[in-house]
Amino acid sequence: ASIPLAEFEKIESTLSITVVGASGDLAKKKIFPALFALFYEDCLPEDFSVFGYARTKLTDEELRNMISQTLTCRIDKKENCEDKMDQFLKRCFYQSGQYNSEEHFAELDSKLKEKEAGKLSNRLFYLSIPPNIFVDVVRCASLRASSANGWTRVIVEKPFGRDAESSGDLTRSFKKYLTEDQIFRIDHYLGKELVENLSVLRFSNLVFEPLWSRNYIRNVQFIFSEDFGTEGRGGYFDNYGIIRDIMQNHLLQILALFAMETPVSLDAEDIRNEKVKVLRSMKPLLLEDVIVGQYKGHSKGGKSYPAYTDDPTVPKGSLTPTFAAAALFINNARWDGVPFLMKAGKALHTKRAEIRVQFRHVPGNLFKRNFGTDLDKATNELVLRVQPDEAIYLRINNKVPGLGMRLDRSDLNLLYRARYPREIPDAYERLLLDAIEGERRLFIRSDELDAAWALFTPLLRDLEEKKIVPELYPYGSRGPVGAHYLAAKYNVRWGDLSGEDS
Amino acid sequence: ASIPLAEFEKIESTLSITVVGASGDLAKKKIFPALFALFYEDCLPEDFSVFGYARTKLTDEELRNMISQTLTCRIDKKENCEDKMDQFLKRCFYQSGQYNSEEHFAELDSKLKEKEAGKLSNRLFYLSIPPNIFVDVVRCASLRASSANGWTRVIVEKPFGRDAESSGDLTRSFKKYLTEDQIFRIDHYLGKELVENLSVLRFSNLVFEPLWSRNYIRNVQFIFSEDFGTEGRGGYFDNYGIIRDIMQNHLLQILALFAMETPVSLDAEDIRNEKVKVLRSMKPLLLEDVIVGQYKGHSKGGKSYPAYTDDPTVPKGSLTPTFAAAALFINNARWDGVPFLMKAGKALHTKRAEIRVQFRHVPGNLFKRNFGTDLDKATNELVLRVQPDEAIYLRINNKVPGLGMRLDRSDLNLLYRARYPREIPDAYERLLLDAIEGERRLFIRSDELDAAWALFTPLLRDLEEKKIVPELYPYGSRGPVGAHYLAAKYNVRWGDLSGEDS
Amino acid sequence: ASIPLAEFEKIESTLSITVVGASGDLAKKKIFPALFALFYEDCLPEDFSVFGYARTKLTDEELRNMISQTLTCRIDKKENCEDKMDQFLKRCFYQSGQYNSEEHFAELDSKLKEKEAGKLSNRLFYLSIPPNIFVDVVRCASLRASSANGWTRVIVEKPFGRDAESSGDLTRSFKKYLTEDQIFRIDHYLGKELVENLSVLRFSNLVFEPLWSRNYIRNVQFIFSEDFGTEGRGGYFDNYGIIRDIMQNHLLQILALFAMETPVSLDAEDIRNEKVKVLRSMKPLLLEDVIVGQYKGHSKGGKSYPAYTDDPTVPKGSLTPTFAAAALFINNARWDGVPFLMKAGKALHTKRAEIRVQFRHVPGNLFKRNFGTDLDKATNELVLRVQPDEAIYLRINNKVPGLGMRLDRSDLNLLYRARYPREIPDAYERLLLDAIEGERRLFIRSDELDAAWALFTPLLRDLEEKKIVPELYPYGSRGPVGAHYLAAKYNVRWGDLSGEDS
């Protein structure tokens, strides 16, 4: 680990990680593999155990079998992989129980104590379970399975409520059993490599410093698209919709990191203070600054793709948006008047997550005539591609080599894959490690969450009360055209749909 | 051609290009091939002739033979190359004569008239001859071989004198026979692709605009190095030395383009006005801001390399510098206090020409601890590599992918060869075409030349009067260490000698 | 009042202000007059009472007599003054008691209840007492005299401890009885008109925005001087010294307001968050960046002035500084490298408090020759004079009218007295009103106080442990010359000692 655990802690203390909801998909695909990766990289303390907890009855061995199917070793360090896997699996244990049974958590506590063998014990609970049982588990774990002499931390993942009110309720319920310090709300997008890099880029490079404001930036775009639909798993999604699922958390978190003022230090509290300031400076979203869409069935090349409402797990006639675009504004000195556009959708033509920063036109441009009238094409653009293929590129105008004076746009380009051939760790690894180490930078504080919901709740209520019908768009298309009209309203052109990029 | 010749001109007028000094090296290696390349690219008017003029007696055929040996076709357009060469060579003619004989030039005039056949005739003279006969040729050509009804232009190449006085004399002599409009002083570095691109980069990209000043730039370096010595051809060089040969013209011209204010238009006069302003804002060079070097013999890997003074064409005990480094300052609002460093040398370890812009440190850097104490390594740098392998790259700090927070420098990179696979035209092509088309942007005006000499003349006089002994450096080395002390005096570190680049 | 009290509150609630330490000087000179002024201006709620509390035995009438001697009416509203005074005095009552007697405070509670007559009651305690009894009073008041149904607030004035440790102890003791919300730590300098105006100037005037950073500001000076010494009242002072008395609180608070980033709103918490950030960005003071002085006796014009140590209340051989100058640095992006100088002293030649902002030199100044070599005289300076005679002026260079080109410095000037002929309210009025209205902007939060002590405590410890001997300066002089050497070390020239201002 980059921040080495103190020698003392390594020897004398013990860590147990309990994955609550161990038999679920996320646990299998992401959490256990991430824990193994951390172990493989020597990032876990010497004395640790991993517990699965779920209602299903399993033996330790059955859990280990289940886990072992998804473990992989880092591409670049293949050796001893099998040994490492064996060692890891030996540290995995299982406890079955109801999620609301204090008694069963007391049983878990006994098992934990057994492994801890009287040492200073730190306990991490990862809640990989549906939100309706969050509070039950927190209650039981806190009352019956807290560490007596070390720390106890709980990782939860979204959804954190459906609106300001339900989120507030959830927080208040948590706080009956946990302090703010013990709650680690994950937004796994904050663990992405390029999102982590955002602060480094901004604050350690002088060349970006003067550019990062309304004086130079014309608009900023946060774009998330998936090239598949709900595909038979729309039950959960339909209750939330794309705005709650992607925008209000992932994209808004990235926006806050992008737009925040320089923090006084890189400590978690200082960064989160600045993020809250950005969120509080924003205008709540209005219905007129949002458009929503839903994908419909589509046939292409002999293959046919289903509509969202064809998904059997989705209620007939559902109005839940599978696509949304929104224009947001930050009413502070740095960003006054700059549109921050968001766009998120399922079943689109591509899979992508990126930040696009479009710069202003050069005033009094000497070269205007060389570009013809489409000045939008001639402005600089900084693109941070979060996935796939992490990259940073800055589009600049340059002269085409050759006689005469013809201008062209080229990219000053940094493709991670080319520069850093090692595998990039999964976001879950980073986040788990941070939670173990008590580093809260990438987790969401209660007041951040409140501020985020405050922005989106009026809009969500409006959408639902007015039964706004989403604009249909074909599965695999570029989404509803309404997104263009929304952009045009603020003199923006989506950067991901220009000819060169698509 | 990018700027198409008017239809009228194509049909009714005729162009003759007379290469005076046709049997010389430059003519053979650069000028005739460049003329052929222009012809091959359809950039010459329909009706043109090329004349060689020199003292040697040659037939047209002999000239053609000589020329044909250096003609090549563009890599990416090989077809019909042979045909094109034949067509070109048929337009080449020869006239022998003395350089100071008006009579011989009158003979040339007759031949020219014959080819022009009464059409509107434009005449371009390229003076590929030693400077001591410039004025003779200008006189003869002007008095006896000027066009009667079209334009007459004369291209000259450096050296334009040895100091302010001799340069002034030369200009005054030219002006007896030619107007300013007729004189095209070539600095072939101005025809380099990346030098041409400099104005495009600066003035058509908003992202560079705020950076281009003392507020963000810590220093700028202009670096020229050759990996060979005079090698038996030091006779001309010894009379001039590296400062006159490279710095006072090539590097200073690039500096002026780099540092000038935004011109009111891209017209030649407007750009040259701004370049003159920069030169006039500079402090004349002092001896204490310059160091000079000379290469000495060196053996490496069983091979031995000669000293400069081993060159039989170089006078024994010559003090002529083959290397120089200098710190210059522009005393205006944009650049006050920013060191502009120049370095030029022969017989160094590498062949390279580049501009390096080192940006300031980030104030109050949050990430300071991540870099250790060597803050010079952590600043941003913009590099414009003029040759070899034209490229632009911007060094930025970013997070190394992986767990933990480790910073690293990467390049946002644009390598011309990768982006523009076509062959990049030689500087001479561009300059010849511009002279034909009357585009003066890349040629040096008299007042520019005066201002350039005003900066360097006191230094050159000092060096010679005080018989300053150059610091010896081994052939093939990185040059004299004095260059580092000079840089250190102004808190600069040469960017080309850091570990990563060498 | 500008922020009108809700109608409801005016009618139904009652306010009592208890001045603990009612017989002291501050109470008589500042607090009661300020309360009267608020009453006179209709800023107090309709139903209010003022209680004096002290150990002395007094009747209500005696208290009223005592108070009435210092009441004055605003210059510009003389009418009905006598009536108003009578009305005010009728609302004043007295209760004697020990400061550590819960019983006596219970008696006070009874009296308060009597006046409150069952209405919603808000209670404000003003602790005008020595710091050693702060905690006793807070305990007694909190336990026995808190409001049962309204708010209870306590105003305290410095000293808040002598160093980080004692200040932390005090805060912890307060927090046993009071929440952060109930504690109003006064720094009466924050109530000064020009200090209040500082945020308005910075954040509502675009012209100051680009200037407010290291790019334009060369240094900032915070200057406080008194033209009298301790004059027989040095007992308290000697225990603290000028650094604790003026710098660590008044000047540092003004510095924080001056230098803070734009807050997200003008709410108290947002402003105080930003102030804490500035304080946390500062380097703790080092001995080498401070000089201390002490005044010595002096005779002038037949009159003789005593030395500090001539004061009979001062211990013989006291090393307590009566003068100090310090250089502070804020290690953030805005202020990196800009010296913030402070200077505070007693028994100097003038009485003054001001902020002086010295701007950088014009780069590449065209007019350099017109100023001769003393470039320090030619830079712009913004002066905010806090007292006496509040004024803002901006020194600019302009051409002296007349033939020829001679430059001169003039002031763009705003003298409050000329522009706003009304009397400016005393700082205590503003602060009392804010405390009544729950406006915390001008009060110091615990974490601010901690950060402030963290900066000064190492220095104070050093001074005392190393028994640093202060440089002596004559009573009525401009202070020790050491202050000039300290300034010179950072290329600063004190703005208040140039010829034109003294």
Add this chain to the structure above:
Amino acid sequence: ASIPLAEFEKIESTLSITVVGASGDLAKKKIFPALFALFYEDCLPEDFSVFGYARTKLTDEELRNMISQTLTCRIDKKENCEDKMDQFLKRCFYQSGQYNSEEHFAELDSKLKEKEAGKLSNRLFYLSIPPNIFVDVVRCASLRASSANGWTRVIVEKPFGRDAESSGDLTRSFKKYLTEDQIFRIDHYLGKELVENLSVLRFSNLVFEPLWSRNYIRNVQFIFSEDFGTEGRGGYFDNYGIIRDIMQNHLLQILALFAMETPVSLDAEDIRNEKVKVLRSMKPLLLEDVIVGQYKGHSKGGKSYPAYTDDPTVPKGSLTPTFAAAALFINNARWDGVPFLMKAGKALHTKRAEIRVQFRHVPGNLFKRNFGTDLDKATNELVLRVQPDEAIYLRINNKVPGLGMRLDRSDLNLLYRARYPREIPDAYERLLLDAIEGERRLFIRSDELDAAWALFTPLLRDLEEKKIVPELYPYGSRGPVGAHYLAAKYNVRWGDLSGEDS
């Protein structure tokens, strides 16, 4: 004089100033008094003579009588005034002659030679005559009365033609007899104290540097108004109109000085180079960006004021504008998009000439609610009042002293009269002295004049060809309301018509 004449020149050379058109109004009211003031201030060389030349027959004595009636002494140096007047008058001589008679100028030459007595002679001709005889006088003076051994200079005042063509003709005619160096085209507005000060303010004060661009300036206004009409002297005016009389020269010159880039030095050629660049960067004026007006008769307070067309010297039905407002744009990097508004008129309610710089709104203003919705009132404004009562003031927002937070606009103010009690020299003094000393900074070069006419000529042609009828406005009013609509089109509010200033 500030720039002392060389000792040599004082002793050995002689200066004669010939006022051609000596009996005219301008000569009597401005030129002779200005010459006397220069003499009084010891700014003239020791050996000088003043000649009057006109068609009227006068003796030297009659000229002296005529002159003496308008001579006055500087307020602050009254002593010896009578003596000085006598000395001055003794140096004044008269020569009558026709303006187109070479013979008469030869007679003048004889008289000049007589006074020059064989010394090195410098001759200045001031052409105080109608423009139709400019060329005649220049021809005669140049051919017959040029100095043989010193310099000969000619001062002319507008009008310099009526449009690009006639101005070009005039320049070409001048250049037949004079070099550019000998022509001194006066724009007496350039001699005004505050106009002179403009460059000092801009370039010697760092605080203005960042503000002087589109990033901070919302618009700039150049306002000229007279409170009287043509009053029986409209003959000349009617042929030109307010646009040619005031805008195309006075206001445009000031605009160019205001907006130019930093010159490389303060030398005349460098400043004039930059002014030409500004003019060349401007878009020619379109009819739609201009409104014209003409005053009509009006009765007020029992007094009646005539219409422009009531003036007997004005042709019936004249469409000549006596008022115009225009919006101009500078298409360069500094000013792209910033409206530069001009307004000039006769017979308005006030007499005034000023530059008003309105700054942008504060982005994300924290204080917005404190200003209500009229944000135009809350922005900063810099006013340079050229006449009457020279002053500079900067309007800033500040807090109104007192409890509560109420904002207000105050002025940081510099009133020349208060700061510099000495009389400010007349513009003519400065200009005459500069012409004598060869200082060309305040005179207009031929290419400047061409560029100025290029901007206005299309508009003037349009106005005349389309017979645009001016909007009538009452004598003594604030001018036509059309000026407001023009301003509103570019989101501007005239600064001189807000409540506070009128």
